[in-house]
Amino acid sequence: MTTATQNSDRLVIAGKEYNSRLLVGTGKYQDMDETARAIDASGAEIVTVAVRRTNLGQNADEPNILDVLPPERYTILPNTAGCFDVDTAVRTCRLARELLDGHKLVKLEVLGDQQTLFPDVIATLKAAEILVADGFDVMVYTNDDPIVARELEAIGCCAVMPLAAPIGSGLGIRNPLNIRTIVENAKVPVLVDAGVGTASDAAVAMELGCDGVLMNTAIAAAKDPLLMASAMRKGIEAGREAYLAGRMPAKRFASASSPIEGLFF
Amino acid sequence: MQIEINGDRTEVAEAITMAELLEQLALTGKRLAVEVNAELVPRSRFAEHRLAADDRVEIIHAVGGG
Numbered sequence: 001m002t003t004a005t006q007n008s009d010r011l012v013i014a015g016k017e018y019n020s021r022l023l024v025g026t027g028k029y030q031d032m033d034e035t036a037r038a039i040d041a042s043g044a045e046i047v048t049v050a051v052r053r054t055n056l057g058q059n060a061d062e063p064n065i066l067d068v069l070p071p072e073r074y075t076i077l078p079n080t081a082g083c084f085d086v087d088t089a090v091r092t093c094r095l096a097r098e099l100l101d102g103h104k105l106v107k108l109e110v111l112g113d114q115q116t117l118f119p120d121v122i123a124t125l126k127a128a129e130i131l132v133a134d135g136f137d138v139m140v141y142t143n144d145d146p147i148v149a150r151e152l153e154a155i156g157c158c159a160v161m162p163l164a165a166p167i168g169s170g171l172g173i174r175n176p177l178n179i180r181t182i183v184e185n186a187k188v189p190v191l192v193d194a195g196v197g198t199a200s201d202a203a204v205a206m207e208l209g210c211d212g213v214l215m216n217t218a219i220a221a222a223k224d225p226l227l228m229a230s231a232m233r234k235g236i237e238a239g240r241e242a243y244l245a246g247r248m249p250a251k252r253f254a255s256a257s258s259p260i261e262g263l264f265f
Numbered sequence: 266m267q268i269e270i271n272g273d274r275t276e277v278a279e280a281i282t283m284a285e286l287l288e289q290l291a292l293t294g295k296r297l298a299v300e301v302n303a304e305l306v307p308r309s310r311f312a313e314h315r316l317a318a319d320d321r322v323e324i325i326h327a328v329g330g331g
Binding site for chain 1: 271273290292295296297300303305307308323324326327328329330
């Protein structure tokens with residue numbers, strides 16, 4: 001991308017500008033060192049973390065994720081992964097805000113089912129209302145349902161994040177037309193969250209007009225996570241540029257690229 | 266008295282403060298957040314917050330996640 005385009009084409013979430021449209025999770029890596037190196041290779045500026053019980057007694061001195069991903073360098077996005085009801089999701093966000101010294105940005109996910117990890121959209125809507133009223137900037141994980149996306153935006157969520165496919169499935173975008181409809185309706189950033197498997201999936205999301213993509217397993221579970229992190233970075237950039245460039249219309253039949261005029265036979 | 270810390274029942278001194286409890290657990294100064302009976306206890310109140318018998322304490326931190 002040219003420098004001019006880079007400078008003007010920034011992702012804005014809750015009033016803050018970002019150069020990278022790739023957001024990454026920090027789970028499932030072999031160790032903290034691999035986590036830090038993969039995230040560095042991805043170029044991501046926003047990284048998700050989970051909130052869990054502290055180890056007491058044994059392992060008390062093991063490195064903390066925030067030591068390798070310092071909040072001074074990265075925008076930390078605490079999630080509510082593992083929450084299956086409104087109350088635990090809201091409590092998790094309040095704990096995260098305290099943990100991060102009043103940082104208001106959270107990723108809300110309220111799950112409905114262990115097998116699919118699909119969102120419980122009714123509970124998600126309720127939790128989003130409570131969190132927005134409590135002053136949080138809520139990036140919300142949701143279904144690829146344009147009506148629910150519209151409601152979440154109306155509640156005041158600062159970004160709507162429909163799934164591409166189930167969390168950790170790597171199936172790619174199962175319903176591109178719905179993603180496009182969500183993008184066209186939205187006035188807040190739309191990011192595909194979950195289900196991306198490889199770089200072309202990320203590019204497709206961006207070509208559909210999404211503002212960004214959030215992923216974790218696609219990088220962490222690759223044979224070479226660092227190389228995949230780099231591939232995802234390029235896939236996101238390629239898809240974004242293709243979207244901005246405006247693709248040619250698809251046609252059923254051929255259209256010669258070389259001139260007919262001047263043929264010598 | 267007995268309280269519950271991260272799901273485990275534990276014997277602690279009567280009317281121990283949150284700050285004292287965290288010191289005993291060697292967690293003073295670590296980046297963490299605390300709930301008692303599902304209510305957040307801000308860091309600024311650790312020194313004054315006294316625990317009562319059967320309180321359920323959750324001490325949490327950030328871990329890798331997506």
